[in-house]
Amino acid sequence: MSYLLNTPDDKVDMLKKIGATSIDDLFSNIPDSVRMKRLLDIPKSLTEIELTRHIDLLANANLSAERSVCYLGGGSYDHFIPAVVDTVSSRSEFYTAYTPYQAEASQGSLQAFFEFQTMISQLTAMDISNSSLYEAGSSLAEAILMAMAITGRSGTVLVAETVHPEYRLSFTTYLANLEPKVVTVACPGGKMCLNDLASKLDDSVCCVIVQHPNFFGNLEEVEEISKLVHAKGALFVVAYDPISLGILKKPGEYDADIAIAEGQCLGNPMIYGGPYLGLLSCKEAFVRKIPGRLVGQTVDRNGKRCWVLTLQTREQHIRREKATSNICTNQGLFALRAAVYLAAVGPKGLTETAELCFRKAHYLMDLLCKIPGVKPKFNLPFFKEFTIELPCNAQLIIDSLVDDGILAGLSQARWNPNLVNVMTIAVTEKRTRSELDNYAAAFGAAVNSFIAHDKSKAFKS
Amino acid sequence: MSYLLNTPDDKVDMLKKIGATSIDDLFSNIPDSVRMKRLLDIPKSLTEIELTRHIDLLANANLSAERSVCYLGGGSYDHFIPAVVDTVSSRSEFYTAYTPYQAEASQGSLQAFFEFQTMISQLTAMDISNSSLYEAGSSLAEAILMAMAITGRSGTVLVAETVHPEYRLSFTTYLANLEPKVVTVACPGGKMCLNDLASKLDDSVCCVIVQHPNFFGNLEEVEEISKLVHAKGALFVVAYDPISLGILKKPGEYDADIAIAEGQCLGNPMIYGGPYLGLLSCKEAFVRKIPGRLVGQTVDRNGKRCWVLTLQTREQHIRREKATSNICTNQGLFALRAAVYLAAVGPKGLTETAELCFRKAHYLMDLLCKIPGVKPKFNLPFFKEFTIELPCNAQLIIDSLVDDGILAGLSQARWNPNLVNVMTIAVTEKRTRSELDNYAAAFGAAVNSFIAHDKSKAFKS
Amino acid sequence: MDKSQSTGLLFEISHKDRRCHLLPDCDVPIKSSSELLDKKYLSNQSTGLPEIAEIDLIRHFINLSTKNMAIDCNFYPLGSCTMKYNPKRHERLGSLGGLSNVHPLQDDKTCQGMLEILWEMQNYLGEIAGLDGVSLQPAAGAQGELTALLVAAAYFKDKKEHRTKVLIPDSAHGTNPASAAIAGFDTITIKSNANGRVDMEDLISKIDDKTAVFMITNPNTLGLFDEQIVKITDLIHKAGGLVYLDGANMNAILGITRPGDFGADMMHYNVHKTFTGPHGAGGPGSGPIAVRKQLIPFLPAPIIIKTTDGFKLDYDRPKSIGRVRSFFGNVGILLRGYFYIRTLGPDGLKQVSENAVLNANYLLSLLKDSFDIPHGDRCMHEFVASARNLRKEKKISAMDIGKRLLDYGYHAPTVYFPLVVSEAMMMEPTETESKETLDSFAATLIKIRDEDAEFLHNAPHSLDISRPDEVRAAKEPVLRWKK
């Protein structure tokens, strides 16, 4: 075993020094009644050559975005990852270090996380940011816990129906045995209904949650919502798309109190849903209610600038059941990747990336809506993701485009059985015009064939 | 441009300091008559996203060993490369350093090369080894230049016909305008004819070159050759397969004077022929005639053990036209990779790798020779590569197996038009029994179909 | 060697108009956002992100990296963290495009390879736990704890039992009580006895019909296997409660004993510890949970099932608690766990624990004559030494020793945890270290003990910085750079 270093001779020497007769002897504390009398029932060991072959086969059994053209979104996107991100994140010293508890031996990561916190704050125009949470869904849960602590209110959490259904489910699960009720604000036209919001807002509401752009890709009326929410003393929690901030208003610009996001798009692979990167920013005043690790600047004994984990009294390892959160292990490596990504794209690159996503998404939307029977589901402004209504079951189209090597989009029926003909499509800066043209052509052909098929069926019956 | 750091503002400041009016001004030494008046006729620049797409397409247009099962050999082999090799060689500090001229700032590479020199010497049972040459063909040329200098003979270089034709062509080209004649020793039965060797060996012969295992995969009678060569005061130069030394006699064991090899098999990718790794080892006495860089151990001013480039007076930057070789840039990174590879496999791993190659190659040979009409071309012992004779044109079989995703082997007709039905096949430790079985089945089917086709043609005519 | 080039803060080395990542020109005939979108949506404010060229970006981060200790460079005996070697083959395989570029919402039939690996992983983790159902969803150990406690709450609610208390030993990790709080439980602390085990009297006195869950870490954070475990789990079960095993220390018992076999009903794994995910200076992790049969209906959705029609994500789980995060789970770490389990096999996994325990006992044996080791001569995969006597005698603290170790190229042990031992130094060598490394580490520790106290108070002496002013950091927090 290449990961086990003790040779038979070593073991003899070591046991002698320990004063034990056998390795088994070391386990004598474990009652015999509960000791395994057989080997674990898992497959036998594989050498690197065998494992590589095995995994190659399984990897090739996936229609990954490497071998297809991917229009799937819903919180995970096929954005381009510059090579520098991999170069940095694969450095042994970043990759195989633990949490930087020993600041003196961790200045590399600590400075990088401080830069990460700064860049996320710059990006969002928020005062401060923590050094990562798991991903967006649980980050919203953390934001709600924060809001409860800050406002002292624990009656209701209002959430737009257009927030990602998996995010909604996640924080609802977190809150299952806590006080607040989660109440949905209706979004009949594809964005939050301000009247419904106003009618549900009262003094018991601790926060209002909006995703912008929302799950259908539509932009929300964040400025007006912000005013309404603040008028009732609740906190405004927004889930944003980091890439969109290359062009869209930043959460700080519309006075969000807590801004969270899925940071996968910042240089992290889609890898079937995780590890991803929960981003959380807020106003300065809330600093002691923040969940998760914070890196702060200080000086060493010689007055040299340096960085440490700080305000640890918020955290579980000190405050235990009174901690602001139960999080311990976070997503450090992905925060590092996001830091490298943001520094690599810079202010101009981020805007250009956002603009490319925007223009290509709009181009595709236009093309698709030229197909007879296909039309926008909503007539709302959007960023890189949009929702259309088809003259047939969206899943049929999705299935049929798989054969063209296209992952066509998300059928909304997955989350809402009333939306079988509705599909949401995401377009990133990676897509070329010819890919978009091909997609529209294949899409049109598929729609036509299903309609023809339906018609002929109708005709026959 | 992300690789150009001077912004327009920088340029203004810099030109001012220089005292130049424009960048053009800096080129005023170049006569106007020879300055380019147009842009270079090369394609316009690509961003990383575009370049990645472009190269992905071209890479996918190759039937690489990643997407096929590769039985090609002839000096380059589809051996397994453990992940640790890539991890180490991609370290910035190894990857982006120059030649270790400043020893104090290069102890990492210098120690690694010293270890490399040691392991190549251990592997070959030779006294000393240099720290790399380009690849095997030119390494043989260097070996001949060495042999000339050592023996003071410059009449003839004897080379077995079974040495890789590209190696033979390479050193013959090097010697084009120098004294020695290259004379081929016949190998009628697939290995060097000792009688022919004896008849050609005289006092003008500076060295005799043998490849073992040879280009057909056969083992040569190195011990007897060694005796014959030494009896005439010539040097015995052998080109070996590093992997074979896991089981076969080492050059030092049969008293080779200079041992060279292609080191691609030691953890280096096939990458269409290069960069590869020329290995050169020899007897201690020849140390001052060695080509290329040598790392030596010494101490620093505090008596601390350290390593430096040494015996540089052999080299071109000091000795100029009298240097032992013209080599400057070598294959440092690939020497490092080989060092990691050898340390990773260790003595047992090397033997096991060699044994797997050996057994699988013999298994495949047996299977293939059960196909009617297929037989061994030679009845000689071999290691991992063997040569068979087919009842049809070998290239036809090779072409036909491409459709099965198999790179079947090398048609010897490429180098010898008399050998159209002869094919050489290499088998590495990566091949599984089921791959070998599938290969033999596909091979048999192809042979049968061509024979049937030929028969039917014969019948018709 | 000076490796400080370009290590100023990114914002300080930023230079107007420098670029690293360039974007292609737009190839579609569509107006820009400023023309197509209402102005109210558009930002008026630049991000202020730094402007850096590629070479400076690389030098910045590569040079920063050299200021870290890491397993690939240093022995890292950080107790409770299982800092074992991260095999390089995992990184190569985990970054294969066919795995890393799979979208989380792809239809099942387009990612059967991925589903197969994860389905197998569900099974392996069930088998290793000796439990019946597994959810791979939780992102880390803490989220695993929370998930399992939510499952327990749902289970009791379903049984219409009103149980409000979670009992937790005082030696437990802080995530246990923190998770219990979010899950809506009251936490009750159980004392440790003089041997570092659960104080049975205290436990018995606190069990009642409101007891929902007893959370135990076994081996516990002192590195001790609580041999009372069967008695304890029986007691809890008799009271109608459930036993939760904090699996952070599974590295000690793989294939040797199984939580399900000694009475645990639920547990989490820290895949990033036991099955060697790289820690990435803080994360990511992966905290799957395993549960006993009666709890399966309450697990988060989806679970992977194998059907005649291939592998499928099963969302049809009416009693499920829901989900604790978006998407499937921390797949990247689960993949590494899979690679590791497949590489080791049943023999190998058992040997992992045997050697982890052997190494810890060997290190203990080397140190026991020189250091105060409160809980005896034997341990499991880790043990806790204490500097309390040194502190009294020579004013040398656990912190001083830890800091001084850094000078010698060793990462410090976990200090001041668990809370039940004063001046605790918790050492976990793991099975991937050699006897030679343990020998020199022990020799260094013994040497440090005899060094001048004042000198130790000022350690480390050879690192990038000396001890940071943590009080100042917390008092006037500077959490971001500002112009």
Place this chain on the structure above:
Amino acid sequence: MDKSQSTGLLFEISHKDRRCHLLPDCDVPIKSSSELLDKKYLSNQSTGLPEIAEIDLIRHFINLSTKNMAIDCNFYPLGSCTMKYNPKRHERLGSLGGLSNVHPLQDDKTCQGMLEILWEMQNYLGEIAGLDGVSLQPAAGAQGELTALLVAAAYFKDKKEHRTKVLIPDSAHGTNPASAAIAGFDTITIKSNANGRVDMEDLISKIDDKTAVFMITNPNTLGLFDEQIVKITDLIHKAGGLVYLDGANMNAILGITRPGDFGADMMHYNVHKTFTGPHGAGGPGSGPIAVRKQLIPFLPAPIIIKTTDGFKLDYDRPKSIGRVRSFFGNVGILLRGYFYIRTLGPDGLKQVSENAVLNANYLLSLLKDSFDIPHGDRCMHEFVASARNLRKEKKISAMDIGKRLLDYGYHAPTVYFPLVVSEAMMMEPTETESKETLDSFAATLIKIRDEDAEFLHNAPHSLDISRPDEVRAAKEPVLRWKK
């Protein structure tokens, strides 16, 4: 930070029976070599290779790496070596399986993507050279020189001209005369004049009907463009000789002037310099050559041609000199050159040279008041300063300065080359460095000049080792570890 763990020699940390790379069991029913092969073929001797576990292997090499300077960490103004930044995208793309796993003897039709890239590269290099034919075969600059000289020899032989001499300026790189010798020529040295250019009188006096080739480096190793170039090439051509351009300094003139346009008939590229192959602490390189039309028939085989039937390796070259190595060439480096050229495009390549020259002149302007710069106030992409006055006045040598720079985190310039300047310090900043870096480098150099001489003789002071005893290394060479 101490990063010395496991950095003893591999043979010293070797431990019996440790393993890293394990092999699968044999799955074919075939006897072992010892049963199937005659004993005479089998080794009686173990290799003695070290036995190392994976963690120690990784620590060994990762920790060793930290003892190197490298472009990714440090400014590296090593003259003549063009130590420019190595873009990270190149490593990602160059290691794609579809490129790196192509076998050199695959049939052309199975590797059209590879052939297309290399065919394009042939064309680009011809266009940049202003010459007609290209061979990508040579493995490095020196082999390019040799190949081109062999081509010249074959050309003259074909013309039945007996020309035996190669003329080489004294400022030339050592590979030039060394290559000429292997190609069978006599080398004749041409003096440099006081301006660092070719001494025309000396040149003219040495040209005769035995002159085969004049090898010139232009810009030369002093960083000067020899404006006499057209006159020189005319003279050589009139005498029936050929002009060879050593292209090591192409970084100064990309898209600005072309060797073919100023009269060179043959040249080599150092793709690893000009087109940024990573240097790997010594190699690999790639040294393609470009030649004028009349020399094309003599180029090594194969050359890639484009046919209606796709790209093909053309071996049908009856007058070819043969080959200088096995297989196609150093493809890995050629690929990187291709990536680079495609990334920069025509504008970008020109800007590379403009900025390389701008940076060198800027650095020169910062240093010229403090250091002796023998060849004037202007240069191309590099320049040579001299410590000869410092040596006289303060006994400070170029070596002292170079060594002291290491303490400040800068690699030393090339010292004692070219041989025509005493106490030479040859500085080539390249275009990938910033003004800020040049400013601080210059400030450091000026500071060093004023440091104590004795202190400088003992520099470096902060590296892993102090100055090594090179005499001892050469006197009793220890070229390998022995038990």
